[in-house]
Amino acid sequence: MRLVIRVGGSVIASPPNPDLMLRYAELIKELRGRGHEVAVVVGGGGLAREFIELARSLGLSEQEQDELAISISRVFAQALSMKIGGYQWRKVPTTIEEAAKILRDRGIVIMGGIRPGMTTDTVAALMASEIGADLIVKATDQEGIYTKDPRKYSDARKLDEISFNDLEKILAEDRHRAGIHQIIDPEATRILREKRIKTIVVNGFNPENILLAISGVRIGTIIQ
Ligand code: UTP
Secondary structure (H helix, E strand, O other): OEEEEEEOHHHHEOOEOHHHHHHHHHHHHHHHHOOOEEEEEEOOHHHHHHHHHHHHHOOOOHHHHHHHHHHHHHHHHHHHHHHHHOHHHOOOOOOHHHHHHHHHHHOEEEEOOOOOOOOHHHHHHHHHHHHOOOEEEEEEOOOOEEOOOOOOOOOOOEEOEEOHHHHHHHOOOOOOOOOOOOOOOHHHHHHHHHHOOOEEEEEOOOOHHHHHHHOOOOOOEEEO
């Protein structure tokens, strides 16, 4: 299978979690060993948001705030990439085209953000569309997608399955703001719906969940 794994910064980077990053490095190698092609998109998590705050305090523009967040996501991508492939793999792609080429050459690519005004969910969606991915797995800090924000509402219910159309209705029409946190962003959802790319949202604190999702076990929330 051709896979895109979107690893939330909230999972590996808030705060930076070396144990979990090691487990992700093993997981990615394992998936490659099973013959899959694996594109990984990591976010910058809490550290990226701290830099967004810093940029705001410095009076920098939204675009500049995003640029800093992108840099942070790339540092996490670089660390993971070097752990998997060694020093040779220290270069993190900065465009979708570059990432697709690395994927063709190596069967694995690890990237962060690409340009201001989007989230890494959208990067994952664009990448999935570029490579014709069979599946995106989003590894996040929740068990899946809920009817409401589970951090705010105790009666929020986890959905086992949802259509892209229904998901678009749930997501508030939010203008992009640096550091915005939604379970999956509306722009990414639109791309995935248009391209009909199956997406599964799982709890990323247990990387095993990704293996389960890929092998067809019903886990997290399946969007299709
Ligand atoms: P994300 O919110 O996508 O990363 O990017 P994350 O930390 O993995 O988020 P969780 O774990 O899903 O919550 C962080 C910020 O980086 C900027 C945006 O400001 C975004 O909100 N960014 C990221 C870009 O501007 N462009 C990109 O291509 C990627």
